[in-house]
Amino acid sequence: MTETRYTKDHEYVRVEGDVAVVGISNHAQEALGDVVFVELPALGAKLAKGDGAAVVESVKAASDVFAPVSGEVVEVNKDVDAQPGLINEDATGRGWIFKIKLVDAGELASLLSEADYAAFLKTIA
Amino acid sequence: MSDSATLHTPLHALHVELGARMGPFAGYDMPIQFASGILAEHLHTRTRAGLFDVSHMGQAQLVGPNHATVAAALERLCPADFLDLAPGRQRYSQLLNAEGGIVDDLMVARPPGADGQLNLVVNASRKAVDFALLESGLPTSVRLTRLDRLALIALQGPTAIAVLERLEPNGGLAAMAFMSAQRVPFGRFTAFVSRSGYTGEDGFEISLPADEVEAFARRLLADPDVAPIGLGARDSLRLEAGLCLYGHELDETIDPIEAGLAWSIQKRRRLEGGFPGAARIQAALAEGPARKRVGLKPDGRAPARDGAEIVNASGVEIGRVSSGGFGPSVAGPIAMGYVVRSAAAPGTPVSLMARGKPLAARVAPLPFHPHAYHRG
Numbered sequence: 004m005t006e007t008r009y010t011k012d013h014e015y016v017r018v019e020g021d022v023a024v025v026g027i028s029n030h031a032q033e034a035l036g037d038v039v040f041v042e043l044p045a046l047g048a049k050l051a052k053g054d055g056a057a058v059v060e061s062v063k064a065a066s067d068v069f070a071p072v073s074g075e076v077v078e079v080n081k082d083v084d085a086q087p088g089l090i091n092e093d094a095t096g097r098g099w100i101f102k103i104k105l106v107d108a109g110e111l112a113s114l115l116s117e118a119d120y121a122a123f124l125k126t127i128a
Numbered sequence: 129m130s131d132s133a134t135l136h137t138p139l140h141a142l143h144v145e146l147g148a149r150m151g152p153f154a155g156y157d158m159p160i161q162f163a164s165g166i167l168a169e170h171l172h173t174r175t176r177a178g179l180f181d182v183s184h185m186g187q188a189q190l191v192g193p194n195h196a197t198v199a200a201a202l203e204r205l206c207p208a209d210f211l212d213l214a215p216g217r218q219r220y221s222q223l224l225n226a227e228g229g230i231v232d233d234l235m236v237a238r239p240p241g242a243d244g245q246l247n248l249v250v251n252a253s254r255k256a257v258d259f260a261l262l263e264s265g266l267p268t269s270v271r272l273t274r275l276d277r278l279a280l281i282a283l284q285g286p287t288a289i290a291v292l293e294r295l296e297p298n299g300g301l302a303a304m305a306f307m308s309a310q311r312v313p314f315g316r317f318t319a320f321v322s323r324s325g326y327t328g329e330d331g332f333e334i335s336l337p338a339d340e341v342e343a344f345a346r347r348l349l350a351d352p353d354v355a356p357i358g359l360g361a362r363d364s365l366r367l368e369a370g371l372c373l374y375g376h377e378l379d380e381t382i383d384p385i386e387a388g389l390a391w392s393i394q395k396r397r398r399l400e401g402g403f404p405g406a407a408r409i410q411a412a413l414a415e416g417p418a419r420k421r422v423g424l425k426p427d428g429r430a431p432a433r434d435g436a437e438i439v440n441a442s443g444v445e446i447g448r449v450s451s452g453g454f455g456p457s458v459a460g461p462i463a464m465g466y467v468v469r470s471a472a473a474p475g476t477p478v479s480l481m482a483r484g485k486p487l488a489a490r491v492a493p494l495p496f497h498p499h500a501y502h503r504g
Binding site for chain 2: 036037039040042058060061062063064065091
């Protein structure tokens with residue numbers, strides 16, 4: 004079973020077994036506008052929750068992507084390297100950024116559920 | 129997010145109706161982008177015609193007894209030759225402080241058929257400073273009138289002329305050359321039109337009554353060639369065109385020679401001086417400035433942003449990025465910045481610091497995208 008959780012910094016985490024797929028939310032891609040460059044994390048990088056993991060650059064501005072959970076980067080999305088616009092087209096699908104192997108599944112509990120994230124977005128609108 | 133202190137242009141309601149994402153700029157609530165996004169708006173302007181609301185900019189008129197008096201008054205504040213400005217022509221210049229630093233950059237047009245008038249367009253963020261400087265620096269025979277009841281729009285791009293000709297076939301618009309300016313009748317009202325803009329494309333800036341601008345904008349937008357364009361694409365267009373933005377490439381510490389604007393100071397003024405900071409500017413013309421505005425092209429695909437340090441091969445800081453981002457027509461990252469003169473030659477390898485990491489880059493010739501002005 005898969006479950007998607009969110010941070011208040013607008014990253015999402017989709018848990019697939021002991022690996023989490025990380026990207027930016029649809030709300031985040033809309034707010035950023037056209038993405039023109041993605042700086043991916045290094046494969047094998049060991050990240051602590053909250054570390055800067057990637058950078059998404061739009062025409063206007065750069066935005067940090069923080070590791071929503073701790074773990075090791077086990078895969079990066081080469082497609083968004085070649086076609087950064089995939090993040091605008093399909094942020095939570097083909098526009099994923101990296102996969103991280105969880106070291107502490109308990110960290111997921113501190114993230115927002117889909118419904119909580121939707122409620123959070125209403126508070127900042 | 130607008131509040132009571134935020135100003136609106138006469139097109140504000142139309143922007144909102146068109147689904148613009150609004151944001152604050154120079155005290156105004158302005159469209160940053162429309163639904164299609166900055167990339168599409170930028171490319172639309174380069175291939176067809178983009179409609180920009182620039183009503184936030186400051187419009188004013190200098191009026192005096194004759195052209196020579198008004199031109200001489202403005203020449204005491206700006207380094208351009210206005211005496212030599214022919215009727216129906218426009219010039220780009222700068223208001224200078226006593227040290228030759230740039231208080232603002234502005235457009236100055238001499239309307240045809242009126243002796244002793246100059247029309248000015250200044251930056252929104254500098255209106256108050258500029259108008260105070262002008263009022264205190266003018267002789268009693270020359271008056272500054274703010275034209276706050278006028279709106280200003282720009283129609284920019286290769287098909288701008290065709291669009292306007294469809295609207296007003298008898299306006300004489302096709303015969304206008306780049307940097308010419310004249311009155312053009314559009315039915316109910318007469319606009320003051322210049323063939324100029326800030327995108328590097330052929331196009332027009334149209335000054336018209338504020339209460340006519342929304343209906344006129346709707347007529348323009350009804351043409352399939354025309355799309356509304358926000359400030360995001362206005363910025364990427366001017367950056368590709370190598371044009372200065374006040375607060376980025378220009379400020380009160382930078383003189384026009386450092387900024388690469390020597391072309392806007394005509395020969396008589398260079399020789400005679402008689403403008404604020406003339407000694408510094410004449411010395412910079414003779415000996416070369418200590419620092420220069422340059423184009424910067426990162427080797428990779430990561431953009432450098434405003435304020436990034438520029439370092440040489442030895443890691444020594446030699447300047448700062450003044451504007452940096454992505455050029456949609458260039459299809460890559462571009463920037464402008466100031467570097468010491470010894471590092472200003474195109475091709476010079478430099479590094480731009482982005483979040484503590486050096487991006488390899490080279491000094492590049494400006495503009496990044498060739499200008500397509502209608503030279504007539």
